[in-house]
Each structure stands twice: as C-alpha cells, then as structure tokens.
Amino acid sequence: MSLLELHDLKVHFPIRRGIVFDRTVGHVYAVDGVSLSIESGQTYGLVGESGCGKTTLGRAVLRLNEITAGKVVFDGTDLAQLSEKEMRRRRNRLQMVFQDPLGSLDPRQNVESILVEGLAAHDIGKTRDERRKRVLKTLDAVGLPGNALSRYPHEFSGGQRQRIGIARALVLEPDLIICDEPVSALDVSIQAQVLNLLEGIQQELGLTYLVIAHDLAVVRHISDTIGVMYLGNLVEEASSDDLYAAPRHPYTKALMSAVPVPDPLVEETRERILLTGDLPSPANPPAGCRFHTRCPWRQETRCDTERPELRQIGTGHRVACHFAEQIESGEIRPTSELAAAILPDAEVQTEVPNA
Amino acid sequence: MSLLTVDELTVTFTQRGKPDVRAVDGVSFTVDQGEVVGLVGESGCGKSVTSLALMRLLSGRNVKIGGSVVFDGIELLKLRSEEMRDLRGSQLAMIFQDPLSSLNPVVPIGVQVTEILTRHRKLRGEAARKEAAVLLEKVGIPDPTRRLREYPHQMSGGMRQRALIAMAVACAPRLLIADEPTTALDVTIQAQILELLKELVDSQGTALLMITHDLGVVAGLCDDINVLYAGKVVEAAARRPLFAAPTHPYSVGLLNSIPRLDAPRGEPLKPIRGSVNDNIAWADGCAFAPRCDHYTIECLQGPPALTEALTGHRYRCVNPVTTHEPPAVIATEDGR
Amino acid sequence: MTTKTDKIDRLAELTAARAEPEHGLGLWREAFRRLKRNPMAVSGAVIVLLFLVIAILAPWLAPYDPEARTWDHEVFQNQNIFVGPRAENWLGLDNAGRDELSRIIVGARQSLLVGVVATGLGFAVGALLGGLAGAAVGLGGRVGQRVDAVIMRVVDMLLAMPSLLLAVSVAAILGPSLLTVMVAVGVTQVPIFARLLRGSMLAQSHSDYVLAANALGVKRRRIVLGHIVPNSLGPVLVQGTLSLATAIIEAAALSYLGLGNPDTSYPEWGSMLADAQRFLSGAPQLAIYPAIVIIITALGFTLLGEAMRESLDPKLRK
Structure with missing residues (x-):
C-alpha cells in the first residue's frame, strides 16, 4: 500500500484587496488538482520551476498551508479531515527539511534545544538524559560531532546547518520526510555530501522521501519516481530512468534540454528546446492545457480549450498531453512560429544522449 | 595581444581588530577579443570580488587592491575615477x-x-x-x-x-562581465539567457568574462576556464581539456560532486570532504590540502606554484591527478 | 620518508589555530561581545553610566545645597547682574543666587528618573499591547485577527497625535505632578513600542524556523512564546534605549512649558531651562548648561541604542 496518496489536491490562495473590508478578488491557483502516490521506502521527486506550486504542495501535505480541496491520505488516514490538534500529534510521522538551512533554525536556540523541541512536543523520552541520548545518536547519524550540542546555528557552515535541519526531522523517527530544496542553498561540493547523507539515512532507516527541487539533475539522482509540475499541475510522472530516457510531455522535454551538463561534448551536440516567453501567472492561468502558451507542439483549438488529463501511457508513465503519442511518432511537428526555438547546437542533430 | 590581462591581482579586506582577509590572492588570466572566459568556483573563492575589482567597483579604505589589470593597453587600476567611469558602460x-x-x-x-x-x-x-x-x-x-x-x-x-x-x-562594449547572470533564474529561462549571451558574443565580437559556480553552464559556453579556490586560480585550461582531463584534485572533486542528468542513476556521488572552513592559509601550503584526497606532506611546503603542462593546461598542485580513476581515500583509515 | 602520522600532525597543527570552542556563544552574549568592541557603544555607555552615577550620588557629589540661596545678595536679576563661573562656584550662580553646578548635578536625578520610568511605562504597556496583537495574529483564526485589529486601531489613534501634544493633554488632564510627567511621556511611547513589537513579531512569524517548529508539531502557544517573542525583542530593546533620550527631552519640554513637577524644591533640567529663558540676554549660560547636559545624556542613550541596533542585526553577524 502507498504510504502517501494525494487525491485531486487543491491549494488556492485568495487574493484580498480593500482597506476596511477585505474582498476576495481572485485566487492564486498554486496547486490545482494533483493526484499522486508515494510507496513506502521510495523517493518521489517533484520537479518544476519557481511558481509551479511544488513547495506549496509539500507544505500542504503537512497541513502547513490550508488545503482547499482534495485528500491527503497518509498511511490510511485523510490528513485533510483531521482537527488541528490531531494533525499536530501526527506530525512526528511526517517531517520536513527546509531549503534555507540558516533561516529555518531559530538563531537563539542551541543545537540541543533545536533537537529536543520536537521530542518535547511529542512527549518522547522521559528524562533529560534519555532525550540527550537520542539526540546524540541522531547527531552521529547525520555526521555531526557530539560537542555541537551546545553550539548555535550561526557557528556552523552551510552544510553543517543543513545536517542540523535533517537531524531535527530525523530525531522524531518519522516515516516520511519532505525535503524542500534540500541542497539548493549549498555549494556544489557540499550538495553531494548532503545528498549522500540523505541516501544513506534512507537505506538505513527505510525512510520515504518526497524531494522537492528545481534541479532536475539532483532530483533524478535521488528519486525513484519523478513528477514534473507546471503551473499547479502534474504534467508528467514516470520512473526516474523512464523519464530521462523518454520524456513525453513537451515541457519535460524542454526542461530536460535546458539543464546544463558539465561536459562540453554533450553540451555541443545535444538537442535544445528553447521555450519562448515566461511562466504565466498562477493567479490567471491559461485555459486548456496550462502549457499551451509556450508549447512548440501546440495544436489549434484543442490545446487551448480542453484541459488534458494525466493519463497512463506505458507502464508507470503518466502524462498530461493530448498529443503525446503523435509528438513521439513525429506526426506533429513543432509549429512554425515556435520552431525557431528548437536549435541543435552543432550541425549534427542527435537525440538527447542516453546514459 | 589580449584584450584584458589580469596579472597577480590581489584584493585584501582589512577590518579593525581582525586579521586581514585576502579574498583574491594573486589571480592572473587573460581574455581575448571575442573570447568567452569562465571564472568558476564556489562561494568565497573570490570570483565575484575579482570581477568587482577589475571593474574598479570595490572602494573604501578597508580594501587594498594589488597587481595589474590591463584592458586594451590601459592599466585600469591606475586610471582616475572619472576616466574609469567613462570606460564603464561604454567599453x-x-x-x-x-x-x-x-x-x-x-x-x-x-x-x-x-x-x-x-x-x-x-x-x-x-x-x-x-x-x-x-x-x-x-x-x-x-x-x-x-x-x-x-x-x-x-x-x-x-x-x-x-x-x-x-x-x-x-554601447557595444568590448568586454562584458557577467557575474552569475543566470543563478537567480529558472532553468528554461537560464537556457534562453545563455543563448542570448552566445549570440551577442558571436554577432558583436564582444569578449565575455563569465563568473559562475555552475560547471554545466561553463561547459556549454566558455572557451577558456579558470577554476578558483580560496582566492587563487588552481587550474586553468581550455574547455575540452579541462573537462576531459581535470588535473587539480579540486576540479576533479567538483566534477565528481555534481549529479549529472545523463549519468546512470544510482551512481554514487563522490563529494569533497569538509568545507572551506577547513582551509589552511596559502602561505602554509596548499589551501585545499585538508580536504584533498591526494594530500602529501609536500603540499605543506609553501604555496604550490602554477605548473604548465605541454597541452597548455595549467594547475597549481604538487601532486596532480593524472589517471582518472577514482582517487584513493585519504590515509586516515587505510594508512597509505 | 614521511609517515602518515607526520602528515596528520602537520595538518592538525595548521588547523589547530582555529579550534572550535566547546561551548557555543548565544546570540545575546555574542551581541554583547561585539558591543564591547564598538567605540560608539563604549562612549555611549560611558556617558550613560557617568550620568547614572551622578544621579545616584548627587547628594554627596553636589558641593552645595542646590536650593540654598547662599549668594542671593550677589545676584540682582532686575538689574541684570549675574555671577559667572568662579573658584567657589564652578558654573556660577543662578538667578536666585544658588550654586548652578549643584543644581545641574541634583537635577540629573529627576531628569533621569522621569526618563527611565516613563520609558519603562511606555515599554511595558506598549510591549504588552503589541505582544498581544502579535500573538493574536500568530495564534491565527478570525478571533485573533479581530483582537489584533482592535488593539492596533487604538494604538494608531495614539500614534496619530503629535507626541508632545499628547503629553501636554495628558498633563493638562491629570494636573501637573511628577507622576503626570512620567505618565504623559510614557503614553507617547506606547504606540511606538506596540507597533514595533507587533511588526517584528509578524515578520518573525513568517520566518522559516517558525514554519519548521509548526512542522515539528510544537504547540502554537509555545511557538509564540518560545520563538517569536524572543526573536522580536531585539529591535524593541534598541528602541527602548533610543526612547530614553526622547523621554528626557520630552520631560524637559513639559517642564519648560510649565506642565512639569510643580514641586520646585528639587531642581530639574527642563525647568531650569525654562527659568533661564527670562534672563537669556543677561545670563545665557544659565540656559546653556542644562541644555548641554540634556543633549549629552540624549546623545549617550542614542549612541548606545544605535550600537545595539548594529550588534543585534543578524545580517552583520559573522
């Protein structure tokens, strides 16, 4: 059974105006009907650009945002229906690691107090010693020395701070950890340390991860399954290898071709799909397929009127595009006005190279 | 002759009651007309300070700049500030x-x-x-x-x-300095901006000095690459040789740390251990030594010199990586 | 030949210089350490301490009784005859033949007392209101928003009145007395503290570590008291120090306007300034002395406050 299932999850933020009386003048459709499921012990990677709603989705799972509609079924219970108090009690089983290692740690707490706070909130460990033992064990697991206990966040380097953040989540022995951009604030050499740490912990403790990141390479490295989000919607979902080998949604193709690869030979030869224009505002998303304003394969009428469903296409591969098959077979070519945006860098046009 | 020649540039920040901080510690490189040169490194390596220093945008009593920056035959560090202001924005x-x-x-x-x-x-x-x-x-x-x-x-x-x-x-400048121009942007937008920069270089013959932490960006854009660590260039080479045969253990470590989109999944990353806080002073030896897998006692005999290989590859290391097998783990456990 | 131990020893030697302390320094303690190194803070603290010591030890420090008209036979205000500094009276005599230096020294007592009590009052009430409003928002819900709205509209009304006018009206309503001065000056400080604390609490409640505490399942009450309030106090404390300076000036201003302490048996800088006004042409020094001490005390508190602001700023932290 899946550990976490989202059914048509919606998070809409009202836009309020007015001096005396607040009027709701519209909504930001941050997450607009996402369904997915995460198997126990697996890593689900959620990737997308800023404004696609991935962070909001992560927070909604923990009910840190109000859920507008839909279900968040965790281990058989719909979290969206729980009272505030019941939800608070359950938070020891779902934890979160934040993007900004410094900002997410209270500057006035030392490491011990940061780590004990969660234990105290859930009445874990009776005596101070018992709690300290557990805290020390966790520190060791994330590779921090025991003498870190009495020190404060600002005395650590960025990578160590993120380890503190991971320890804070880990000390409660959760089942699911939501990692929201866990490495994007870190230097490259430190990113690898933290990614390896996350993987090591998972293997040891059988954790389930929901990793949210904008960096497709990072997500691909760590995830079993990847979901690609665009403007509040899941546009494609596949296993990490499938998605890389055969991206089916035009947006995924474009995203993948835009990720720089540190290898000049690859960079010179691979196909590039340059998207024109910017992300539309999530407060006023385009009708029909949300991506049709930037899609080089857009077709008349259907793409701008009918919203594509996320449908099964091959085993474990879901895509929300009306014309995924036709694009794949070459039946539909990129439309002329946007075709100029597809430029192979060198004379040789190759497929995206396989690993 | 090169359009821009930076020679032994040093930037030192002084602060009352604290030891001086040498953010840039003898950086030398050249940029030719129409060429794209990359300065790559992680935060604190001095890449941004270098760019600000050569634009003469660092000022104040607590900054000391040494060395020379020659642009089109003019020594920028000696120009009067009005003359510099005329150059900035136009050239x-x-x-x-x-x-x-x-x-x-x-x-x-x-x-x-x-x-x-x-x-x-x-x-x-x-x-x-x-x-x-x-x-x-x-x-x-x-x-x-x-x-x-x-x-x-x-x-x-x-x-x-x-x-x-x-x-x-x-004003059709002859040199454009771009300091992490795409770091704040989404990847699809980053791709657009990088394409635009490439076009500008091709169509106008503008030289571009690209400052970034992203080796992927450099791989697709730069002709020559300088890898900076702790204020010094530790490796410099043309794009292809650098990626094909990185020589300095830091460059190797960086490349091994990056999850690559095209790498088979499950291939473990090999991070560089520790953090820049572990560095030692260049005067004592190689600043990278405490984090280095190739560290030997020779690394601590003063600052390593920049060695030039036949291929034009330059590196600042007494114990360079020659074969490209994964480096052995440091001696703490296995005792080499 | 070099051995493995050689290598490690040498490296350890080079890195030992930066050995990390076993015990970390808290934010407050570190801010204090930075404060000690800041010349602005040190000079501010020296000034403030100096005046505090003077105020406390005034009866012993003052060379003469500040009220004794010992030399009134030498001063004739009607004929514009005053006595300037001389060996036995360092700052000369005032218009009633009293020793000016003694009056300045003893005057420090009341001025500082008014400043401290008034600011303390403003701080207490303001922080209470602001804290309540901030907590109400932080705890969330419709009720919270209502509570916040009500409190803040009251505070806004106070803020909309010019502070001196507000103080004058309070003093006029309550009738002049020492307590009135304190209350009047205190009331003008209330909205400043309230707004500041609330604003800073709101900012903190949107921070990532509050989100993190929420994600941990920490109770809201504990989040407000344990995270939001302590992290919001910094700017309020800074404002407190800065407010001491304005409080002293405002207290002086009230006395000057005749709304000060009617009990004239004790000298006070503001009333001294007011009294001196009549003899500005004949004895300008009588106005200058109290003015200078008012300025210096205010400067002391301001320097200290500004330095505190700097040392508490997390962005400047290393």
Missing part, C-alpha cells in the same frame, strides 16, 4: 546575479536604458527612445515600446535580466 559592462536589485525600482526601464545612451552615446529624446526599443528587441523582449514604460517590478526575472543585458550592451 566595459557588467551584469549581475540579481536583476531586480540591479535596476532602480522607481524608474521605468526605458528611462534607465536611455540614460546610458545619453551618457555614453550622446543620444537624446526620440532618437534615444528608438534606440532603446531596438536594444530591447535585440535581447528578445517582445513588444519593446510598451516595455520601455514598465517598471522593473512589472517584469519577470528573465525579462529583467534581458533588460539588464540590453543596458550592458547598449
């Missing part, structure tokens, strides 16, 4: 990481662009406005005449960065 231009804070929030984009045209190209009124629209069009901003009236906050991050690039190239 030398710079774009920054954060396009929002680099633009004046209360002035429409159009005014900010025409200002530069008036200052350096003596264009006024309608002529300046027309030229500004042409520039915006050139950097791929749709509907430029309308955009000219917009304020920075009304534009998206990508559009703002384009507007900044338009301002930077307004």
Whole structure:
C-alpha cells in the first residue's frame, strides 16, 4: 500500500484587496488538482520551476498551508479531515527539511534545544538524559560531532546547518520526510555530501522521501519516481530512468534540454528546446492545457480549450498531453512560429544522449 | 595581444581588530577579443570580488587592491575615477546575479536604458527612445515600446535580466562581465539567457568574462576556464581539456560532486570532504590540502606554484591527478 | 620518508589555530561581545553610566545645597547682574543666587528618573499591547485577527497625535505632578513600542524556523512564546534605549512649558531651562548648561541604542 496518496489536491490562495473590508478578488491557483502516490521506502521527486506550486504542495501535505480541496491520505488516514490538534500529534510521522538551512533554525536556540523541541512536543523520552541520548545518536547519524550540542546555528557552515535541519526531522523517527530544496542553498561540493547523507539515512532507516527541487539533475539522482509540475499541475510522472530516457510531455522535454551538463561534448551536440516567453501567472492561468502558451507542439483549438488529463501511457508513465503519442511518432511537428526555438547546437542533430 | 590581462591581482579586506582577509590572492588570466572566459568556483573563492575589482567597483579604505589589470593597453587600476567611469558602460559592462536589485525600482526601464545612451552615446529624446526599443528587441523582449514604460517590478526575472543585458550592451562594449547572470533564474529561462549571451558574443565580437559556480553552464559556453579556490586560480585550461582531463584534485572533486542528468542513476556521488572552513592559509601550503584526497606532506611546503603542462593546461598542485580513476581515500583509515 | 602520522600532525597543527570552542556563544552574549568592541557603544555607555552615577550620588557629589540661596545678595536679576563661573562656584550662580553646578548635578536625578520610568511605562504597556496583537495574529483564526485589529486601531489613534501634544493633554488632564510627567511621556511611547513589537513579531512569524517548529508539531502557544517573542525583542530593546533620550527631552519640554513637577524644591533640567529663558540676554549660560547636559545624556542613550541596533542585526553577524 502507498504510504502517501494525494487525491485531486487543491491549494488556492485568495487574493484580498480593500482597506476596511477585505474582498476576495481572485485566487492564486498554486496547486490545482494533483493526484499522486508515494510507496513506502521510495523517493518521489517533484520537479518544476519557481511558481509551479511544488513547495506549496509539500507544505500542504503537512497541513502547513490550508488545503482547499482534495485528500491527503497518509498511511490510511485523510490528513485533510483531521482537527488541528490531531494533525499536530501526527506530525512526528511526517517531517520536513527546509531549503534555507540558516533561516529555518531559530538563531537563539542551541543545537540541543533545536533537537529536543520536537521530542518535547511529542512527549518522547522521559528524562533529560534519555532525550540527550537520542539526540546524540541522531547527531552521529547525520555526521555531526557530539560537542555541537551546545553550539548555535550561526557557528556552523552551510552544510553543517543543513545536517542540523535533517537531524531535527530525523530525531522524531518519522516515516516520511519532505525535503524542500534540500541542497539548493549549498555549494556544489557540499550538495553531494548532503545528498549522500540523505541516501544513506534512507537505506538505513527505510525512510520515504518526497524531494522537492528545481534541479532536475539532483532530483533524478535521488528519486525513484519523478513528477514534473507546471503551473499547479502534474504534467508528467514516470520512473526516474523512464523519464530521462523518454520524456513525453513537451515541457519535460524542454526542461530536460535546458539543464546544463558539465561536459562540453554533450553540451555541443545535444538537442535544445528553447521555450519562448515566461511562466504565466498562477493567479490567471491559461485555459486548456496550462502549457499551451509556450508549447512548440501546440495544436489549434484543442490545446487551448480542453484541459488534458494525466493519463497512463506505458507502464508507470503518466502524462498530461493530448498529443503525446503523435509528438513521439513525429506526426506533429513543432509549429512554425515556435520552431525557431528548437536549435541543435552543432550541425549534427542527435537525440538527447542516453546514459 | 589580449584584450584584458589580469596579472597577480590581489584584493585584501582589512577590518579593525581582525586579521586581514585576502579574498583574491594573486589571480592572473587573460581574455581575448571575442573570447568567452569562465571564472568558476564556489562561494568565497573570490570570483565575484575579482570581477568587482577589475571593474574598479570595490572602494573604501578597508580594501587594498594589488597587481595589474590591463584592458586594451590601459592599466585600469591606475586610471582616475572619472576616466574609469567613462570606460564603464561604454567599453566595459557588467551584469549581475540579481536583476531586480540591479535596476532602480522607481524608474521605468526605458528611462534607465536611455540614460546610458545619453551618457555614453550622446543620444537624446526620440532618437534615444528608438534606440532603446531596438536594444530591447535585440535581447528578445517582445513588444519593446510598451516595455520601455514598465517598471522593473512589472517584469519577470528573465525579462529583467534581458533588460539588464540590453543596458550592458547598449554601447557595444568590448568586454562584458557577467557575474552569475543566470543563478537567480529558472532553468528554461537560464537556457534562453545563455543563448542570448552566445549570440551577442558571436554577432558583436564582444569578449565575455563569465563568473559562475555552475560547471554545466561553463561547459556549454566558455572557451577558456579558470577554476578558483580560496582566492587563487588552481587550474586553468581550455574547455575540452579541462573537462576531459581535470588535473587539480579540486576540479576533479567538483566534477565528481555534481549529479549529472545523463549519468546512470544510482551512481554514487563522490563529494569533497569538509568545507572551506577547513582551509589552511596559502602561505602554509596548499589551501585545499585538508580536504584533498591526494594530500602529501609536500603540499605543506609553501604555496604550490602554477605548473604548465605541454597541452597548455595549467594547475597549481604538487601532486596532480593524472589517471582518472577514482582517487584513493585519504590515509586516515587505510594508512597509505 | 614521511609517515602518515607526520602528515596528520602537520595538518592538525595548521588547523589547530582555529579550534572550535566547546561551548557555543548565544546570540545575546555574542551581541554583547561585539558591543564591547564598538567605540560608539563604549562612549555611549560611558556617558550613560557617568550620568547614572551622578544621579545616584548627587547628594554627596553636589558641593552645595542646590536650593540654598547662599549668594542671593550677589545676584540682582532686575538689574541684570549675574555671577559667572568662579573658584567657589564652578558654573556660577543662578538667578536666585544658588550654586548652578549643584543644581545641574541634583537635577540629573529627576531628569533621569522621569526618563527611565516613563520609558519603562511606555515599554511595558506598549510591549504588552503589541505582544498581544502579535500573538493574536500568530495564534491565527478570525478571533485573533479581530483582537489584533482592535488593539492596533487604538494604538494608531495614539500614534496619530503629535507626541508632545499628547503629553501636554495628558498633563493638562491629570494636573501637573511628577507622576503626570512620567505618565504623559510614557503614553507617547506606547504606540511606538506596540507597533514595533507587533511588526517584528509578524515578520518573525513568517520566518522559516517558525514554519519548521509548526512542522515539528510544537504547540502554537509555545511557538509564540518560545520563538517569536524572543526573536522580536531585539529591535524593541534598541528602541527602548533610543526612547530614553526622547523621554528626557520630552520631560524637559513639559517642564519648560510649565506642565512639569510643580514641586520646585528639587531642581530639574527642563525647568531650569525654562527659568533661564527670562534672563537669556543677561545670563545665557544659565540656559546653556542644562541644555548641554540634556543633549549629552540624549546623545549617550542614542549612541548606545544605535550600537545595539548594529550588534543585534543578524545580517552583520559573522
């Protein structure tokens, strides 16, 4: 059974105006009907650009945002229906690691107090010693020395701070950890340390991860399954290898071709799909397929009127595009006005190279 | 002769009651006409300080700059500030990481662009406005005449960065310095901006000094690459040899740390251990030694010199990586 | 030949210089350490301490009784005859033949007392209101928003009145007395503290570590008291120090306007300034002395406050 299932999850933020009386003048459709499921012990990677709603989705799972509609079924219970108090009690089983290692740690707490706070909130460990033992064990697991206990966040380097953040989540022995951009604030050499740490912990403790990141390479490295989000919607979902080998949604193709690869030979030869224009505002998303304003394969009428469903296409591969098959077979070519945006860098046009 | 020759540039920050900080510690490199040169490194390696120093944008009593920066035969570090100001914007231009804070929030984009045209190209009124629209069009901003009236906050991050690039190239500068120009942007927008920079270099023969932490960006864009660590160039080479045969253990470590999109899944990353806090002073030896897998006692005999290989590959290491097998783990456990 | 131990020893030697302390320094303690190194803070603290010591030890420090008209036979205000500094009276005599230096020294007592009590009052009430409003928002819900709205509209009304006018009206309503001065000056400080604390609490409640505490399942009450309030106090404390300076000036201003302490048996800088006004042409020094001490005390508190602001700013932290 899946550990976490989202059914048509919606998070809409009202836009309020007015001096005396607040009027709701519209909504930001941050997450607009996402369904997915995460198997126990697996890593689900959620990737997308800023404004696609991935962070909001992560927070909604923990009910840190109000859920507008839909279900968040965790281990058989719909979290969206729980009272505030019941939800608070359950938070020891779902934890979160934040993007900004410094900002997410209270500057006035030392490491011990940061780590004990969660234990105290859930009445874990009776005596101070018992709690300290557990805290020390966790520190060791994330590779921090025991003498870190009495020190404060600002005395650590960025990578160590993120380890503190991971320890804070880990000390409660959760089942699911939501990692929201866990490495994007870190230097490259430190990113690898933290990614390896996350993987090591998972293997040891059988954790389930929901990793949210904008960096497709990072997500691909760590995830079993990847979901690609665009403007509040899941546009494609596949296993990490499938998605890389055969991206089916035009947006995924474009995203993948835009990720720089540190290898000049690859960079010179691979196909590039340059998207024109910017992300539309999530407060006023385009009708029909949300991506049709930037899609080089857009077709008349259907793409701008009918919203594509996320449908099964091959085993474990879901895509929300009306014309995924036709694009794949070459039946539909990129439309002329946007075709100029597809430029192979060198004379040789190759497929995206396989690993 | 090179367009820009930076020789033994040093930048030292002094602070009362604290030891001096040498952010840039003898950096040398050259940029030729129409060439794209990359300065790559992680935060604190001195790449941004280098760029600010050679634009003479570092000022104040607590900054000491040494060495020489020769641009087109002129020693920039000795120019009077008015002369430097004339060069900036016309011959030398710079774009920054954060396009929002680099633009004046209360002035429409159009005014900010025409200002530069008036200052350096003596264009006024309608002529300046027309030229500004042409520039915006050139950097791929749709509907430029309308955009000219917009304020920075009304534009998206990508559009703002384009507007900044338009301002930077307004006077067809001979050298463009880009300090992490795409770091704040989404990947699909980053791809657009990088494409734009490439086009500008190709069509105008502008030299580009690209400052970034992203080896992927460098791999697709730069002709020559300098890898910086703790204020020194530790490895310099042309793009292909650098990626094909990285020689300095730090460059090797960086490449091994990056999850690659095209790498088979499940291949473990090999991070560099520790953090920049573990560095030792260059005077004592190689600053990278405490984090290095190739560390030997020779590494602690003063600062390593820059060695030049036959291929034109330069590296600052007494114990370079020659074979490209994974380096052995350091001696703490296995006792080499 | 070099051995493995050689290598490690040498490296350890080079890195030992930066050995990390076993015990970390808290934010407050570190801010204090930075404060000690800041010349602005040190000079501010010296000034403030100096005046505090003077105020406390005034009866012993003052060379003469500040009220004794010992030399009134030498001063004739009607004929514009005053006595300037001389060996036995360092700052000369005032218009009633009293020793000016003694009056300045003893005057420090009341001025500082008014400043401290008034600011303390403003701080207490303001922080209470602001804290309540901030907590109400932080705890969330419709009720919270209502509570916040009500409190803040009251505070806004106070803020909308010019502070001196507000103080004058309070003093006029309550009738002049020492307590009135304190209350009047205190009331003008209330909205400043309230707004500041609330604003700073709101900012903190949107921070990532509050989100993190929420994600941990920490109770809201504990989040407000344990995270939001302590992290919001910095700017309020800074404002407190800066407010001491304005409080002293405002207290002086009230006395000057005749709304000060009617009990004239004790000298006070503001009333001294007011009294001196009549003899400005004949004895300008009588106005200058109290003015100078008012300025210096205010400067001391301001320097200290500004330095505190700097040392508490997390962005400047290393």
